[in-house]
Amino acid sequence: MNYSTIKKTAVAASLVAALGFAETAQAQTPTVFGGRGQYRTWSIGVQGGITTPNTILGGQNGFGQKVGYFQNKVGEYYGLTIRKQFSHLFGLELEGNRGRIKTYNHEMVTTPETANGARSAETAVNWAASLNGVFQLGTIDFMRRENAVNFYAKVGMGVMAHNPVQYSTTDFSGTPVYNNEGNWGEEVFGDRTDVGDRDNRLTGFIPVGVGVKFKLSEVVALNLGYTMNFTDDNLLYGPVRYDGKQKFSNLYGGLEFTLGSRDKENLTFTNPVATLYDELKDPSLRNEVEALKQRVSTLEGTVDQLSKDSDGDGVSDKFDKCPGTPAGTVVDGSGCPIKFPExxxxxxxxxxxxxxxxxxxxxxxxxxxxxxxxxxxxxxxxxxxxxxxxxxxxxxxxxxxxxxxxxxxxxxxxxxxxxxxxxxxxxxxxxxxxxxxxxxxxxxxxxxxxxxxxxxxxx
Structure with a gap:
């Protein structure tokens, strides 16, 4: 084995030993690629906002015959959320809300919109619950280790219990001309009869929304969002002349509180490429790398000394018992000339x-x-x-x-x-x-x- 091979082998052995030590240290105190266990993944939120009886996609509902017509009545809407974040991109959210949806006939103020003589209506949403998939957008940032702003989109499925009330006036101050609360299941609408007595009408709906999340601290975030709710009900506002599936939207703001130890990073705002910066940001890791470089440098210097052969006879100076042998002299293993018979x-x-x-x-x-x-x-x-x-x-x-x-x-x-x-x-x-x-x-x-x-x- 020549000295070049000895040098490479010694350096490689040192690197393996040093990396093995570093991996053992990381195994004891995981800081990189530790899975979801190293993050906070649960959060709860409170939110409040307004509803409108239409969506940005246009169309019409029972009290708006003009496509895309904005009916400028708003109702209150508020609720709670519980979310589990599974990765920097995706989480599941359980959302519950209640509030009111208001609508009226903006154009036909003299003509009743329904057979009941109603010109306006409001629906009391006693409760609405949905399970949503939340998809976070723009979480990857190559310029900063931590994100402070996240955009997201969500879609889900839910059920809500509501009661529509219709009025003969447009300012919701008149005497109701239709209110079926407590009697659902006793009226016939067209060719369909609702069966069963109950206080609320149960309706399925699909929420589709977008929003932006601002990190205020390690625990608190501000949410601003807009959600379109597509219902499976043509009686969202009670019986009307336009028989189609109704929809509404809600605009909201709220606060979200991350649960768990503050020693752990919030997975919601985690930047996946942040581990690329660990050597620059983590002092302990940087110190380990510098110590490893010094060990390798010292080892290389030792190997160079062991392989130094000043007289070029093939035996290193450390083991050469006869230094300064003339070039071309046949030597033994100790670097001394071989003696032949005279x-x-x-x-x-x-x-x-x-x-x-x-x-x-x-x-x-x-x-x-x-x-x-x-x-x-x-x-x-x-x-x-x-x-x-x-x-x-x-x-x-x-x-x-x-x-x-x-x-x-x-x-x-x-x-x-x-x-x-x-x-x-x-x-x-x-x-x-x-x-x-x-x-x-x-x-x-x-x-x-x-x-x-x-x-x-x-x-």
């Missing part, structure tokens, strides 16, 4: 020099640059001792024997030419190619073939 030179002197075979690439007789130091040292010794040298070239077993013979001869002559260029007399060098002969390793493996592509130096 050799008798032709002039009678003794040399302890040993020269490893010169290696070549596959199908090549080009010298590798890493061989230059060895050959320079050999040239100096040959010139100093005026000695002779024999160069035996070899090839691995790929190719034909004739081709490998020529290749081995080219390799031997490549070494000879380098020595001649270095000042060694050509007559003192014998270069011979032996092809595939005398392999030093098996030609069945690439490792063995690499060793066989060589020139041996003999003195």
């Amino acid at each position: 050799q008798q030179l032709t002039d009678g002197t003794v040399s302890s020099g040993y020269y490893a075979p010169i290696q070549f690439e596959f199908d090549s007789s080009v010298l590798k640059t890493e061989s230059y130091a060895t050959l320079d040292k050999l040239a100096q010794e040959l010139k100093a001792n005026n000695s002779n040298v024999t160069l035996d070239g070899y090839a691995s077993a790929e190719g034909t024997e004739a081709y490998n013979m020529n290749l081995s001869n080219d390799r031997a002559n490549a070494v000879k030419q380098y020595l001649v260029n270095a000042g060694v007399s050509a007559s003192s060098i014998t270069a011979t190619g032996y092809g595939e002969a005398n392999p030093v390793a098996s030609n069945a493996t690439e490792e063995g073939r690499i060793q066989n592509r060589r020139v041996e130096i003999k003195k």
Whole structure:
């Protein structure tokens, strides 16, 4: 394993350990991706406003024959809400209201609108209850961590109990000409008879609305909204000449109170991308990241010191017992030169020099640059001792024997030419190619073939 691999492995191990520690800390005190449990999700609200006997979609009702005509009578409407927020986008709301809806014939002030001679009517909504799905819009904000304003839309289904009263005048001050309270189920309207005695008429309706929510504090929010209510009743105002499903709308304002611990964030105003800013906003998380960076930096410095090799002999300075070894010297695991048996030179002197075979690439007789130091040292010794040298070239077993013979001869002559260029007399060098002969390793493996592509130096 080389030192580059050691360095990468050590850094990776440190990162894994540090991240594991951080995950353990987060598991003990969850601050990110903790699910709904880390938020406040329940709220209650009070609201009040006005009703009108029409909607912004236009159309007509029992006391307005002109399409889209605005009948400028309003009634009071107030109630309570209970809501459970399931995500930043969706919640379920139980809503209860009561109040009055007023209407009158604006155009036909001289002609009764009903067979009862009524020109105006009001419906007392004794109670109305609905279950609504609330869809929050625009909760994602890339510029701020927390939202203060949310828009929403809602739709639901409900039931209300009401009693219509009709008057002969348009100011609701006259004597009622129709009031069936307590007698529902005893009158026949067209081809339908309401069965059963009860104080109120029960009617199904579908509320569809929009609104805006303002965050006043961590507990209180201000709601402003508009809801259209489409009923399943053509007797919302009592029997009239226009026999169609009636509708009304209500405009309201109210306060909403979030329940639960103030230590938890309100899911209604949660910004889903806020977790992207945690490293910048959460001091403890930022400190952990900075501490991790320092640990990694320290570890990298230690690894660099362990891998430093000043003399380039392949043994790091920390473990090198023989620093300053000349380039090209064959060393052992402690960085010290390997001692070889002494050799008798032709002039009678003794040399302890040993020269490893010169290696070549596959199908090549080009010298590798890493061989230059060895050959320079050999040239100096040959010139100093005026000695002779024999160069035996070899090839691995790929190719034909004739081709490998020529290749081995080219390799031997490549070494000879380098020595001649270095000042060694050509007559003192014998270069011979032996092809595939005398392999030093098996030609069945690439490792063995690499060793066989060589020139041996003999003195």
